[in-house]
Amino acid sequence: MIRIYAASINQPIxxxxxxxxxxxxxKSQRLMIEKFHFESDKKRMLYGNVMSRYFIGEKLDKPxxxxxxxxxxxxxxxxxxxxxxxxxxxxxxxxxxxAIGDNEVGVxxxxxxxxxxxxxxQFFTQREYNTITFTQEDERLKAFYLFWTMKExxxxxxxxxxxxxxxxxxxxxxxxxxxxxxxEREVAIWQGEVLDGYMLSLCHxxxxxxxGIHLLDMGKLICDKSSVSPLGxxxxx
Numbered sequence: 001m002i003r004i005y006a007a008s009i010n011q012p013i014x015x016x017x018x019x020x021x022x023x024x025x026x027k028s029q030r031l032m033i034e035k036f037h038f039e040s041d042k043k044r045m046l047y048g049n050v051m052s053r054y055f056i057g058e059k060l061d062k063p064x065x066x067x068x069x070x071x072x073x074x075x076x077x078x079x080x081x082x083x084x085x086x087x088x089x090x091x092x093x094x095x096x097x098x099a100i101g102d103n104e105v106g107v108x109x110x111x112x113x114x115x116x117x118x119x120x121x122q123f124f125t126q127r128e129y130n131t132i133t134f135t136q137e138d139e140r141l142k143a144f145y146l147f148w149t150m151k152e153x154x155x156x157x158x159x160x161x162x163x164x165x166x167x168x169x170x171x172x173x174x175x176x177x178x179x180x181x182x183x184e185r186e187v188a189i190w191q192g193e194v195l196d197g198y199m200l201s202l203c204h205x206x207x208x209x210x211x212g213i214h215l216l217d218m219g220k221l222i223c224d225k226s227s228v229s230p231l232g233x234x235x236x237x
Contacts, residue, residue, distance in 0.1 A: 001101065001102060001208065001209045001210075001211055002099060002100065002101035002102075002105055002202065002204055002208055002209065002210045002211060003055070003099070003100055003101075003211045003212070003213075003214060004097055004098070004099045004100075004107060004200075004202065004212070004213040004214065005051050005055060005097065005098045005099075005100070005213075005214050005216055006095055006096070006097045006098075006109075006195065006213055006214070006215050006216065007047050007051065007095070007096050007215070007216040007217075007218050007221075008094045008095055008096075009040055009043040009044060009047060009094050009095075009096065010094045011217060011218060011219065012219070013218055013219050013222075014219070017218070017219055017222045018046075020222050021046055021047075021050045021218070021222060022046065024050055024053060024054075024064065024065050025046065025049045025050065025053065025065075029045075029049050032045065033045050033046050033049075043096075044091040044096050047091075047096040047218060048089040048091060048096050048098060050064075050218070050221075051089070051096065051098040051216070051221075052067075052069075052077075052087050052089060052098055052100075053065060053067050054221065055087075055098065055100050056079055056085055056087060056100065059085055059100060060082065060085060067079060068080040068081075072159055074159055074160045074161045074163060075161060076088075076156070076159040076160075076161070084102060085100070085101075085102070086100075086101050086102070086103055086104050086105050087099060087100050087101070087105065088105045088106050088107045088156055088157075089107070090107050090108045090109045090152075090156075091109065092109050092110045092111045092198065093111035093197075093198065095109055095111075095195055095198055097109045097200065097213075099202055101204060101208060102208065103204065103205040103208055104157055104158075104159070104204075104205065105157060105202065105203065105204050106152075106153040106154060106155070106156030106157030106158070106159075106202070106203040106204075107153055107156065107200070107201070107202050107203075108148075108149040108150075108152035108153040108156060108200070108201050109149065109195070109198055109199070109200045110145050110148060110149050110152075110198065110199050110200075111197060111198050112141060112142060112145050112193075112197055112198060112199055114141070115141070115144065117132055117133075117140050117141060117143075117144040120132050120144055120147070120148075123166045123167060124147060124151070124166060124167055125167050125169075125170050127170055127172070128147050128170065128171060131143065131147070132144050132147065142193065142199065145199040146191060146199055146201070147171055148199075149191065149199050149200060149201035150171045150178055150189050150191055150201040150203070151166050151169075151171055152201070153189060153201040153202055153203040154169065154171070154180055154183070154187065154189070154203045156203070157187060157203035157204070158184055168182060169181060169182035169183060170182060171189065176188065177189060177190060177191070178191065180203075186205075186206050187203050187204065187205065187206060188203075188204055188205070188206045188207075188208075189201055189202065189203050189204075190202045190204070190210050194213050195213075200213075
């Protein structure tokens with residue numbers, strides 16, 4: 001089963017809650033976060049780390065701060081010693097999303113910004129480029145981001161990053177959604193404009209149930225109605 005969790009970095013959060021989140025991640029992750037100059041970039045990385053740890057820990061019935069990550073040779077993170085839990089994180093603009101599943105997952109979210117859609121000719125297959133070109137003009141931008149996120153979600157699913165050329169495989173429409181011609185293994189792609197002004201795509205194993213997207217308030221995740229937060233720290237009143 002797959003769930004996607006999404007949090008906005010624009011939601012207000014107290015400095016004490018921010019510090020609690022920092023204490024929840026590993027020392028190496030804290031050092032990486034603090035290297036960013038802009039607060040928005042710090043939040044994107046921090047929220048992705050906290051969400052991953054919290055929901056992986058919940059799935060494994062263990063404290064999230066004890067979850068250990070390793071990386072494959074292409075840099076994709078996975079849970080150390082726990083192959084039955086897979087995750088993937090993406091962020092763009094104000095949104096950070098985290099997909100958690102029982103099998104490999106890849107997720108990509110992109111803010112829909114004005115762009116010259118002809119750039120697709122450089123990166124996509126001819127079939128994909130033609131599909132975008134023949135889309136009605138007022139929907140062409142969304143079509144571009146639709147294919148962009150679907151292709152990104154696939155290469156993140158495979159875990160080989162940009163070592164896979166984007167024009168080396170075709171994303172095609174099927175009766176159940178979208179799939180990939182030329183994929184290393186059979187996959188399915190779910191997609192939608194579920195966040196206003198953003199396109200999101202999820203690549204997953206065929207037949208694995210998708211349970212939807214869950215919007216989070218990071219402040220409430222850190223500190224609920226009790227005096228102790230779900231992350232195990234004393235709440236700041």
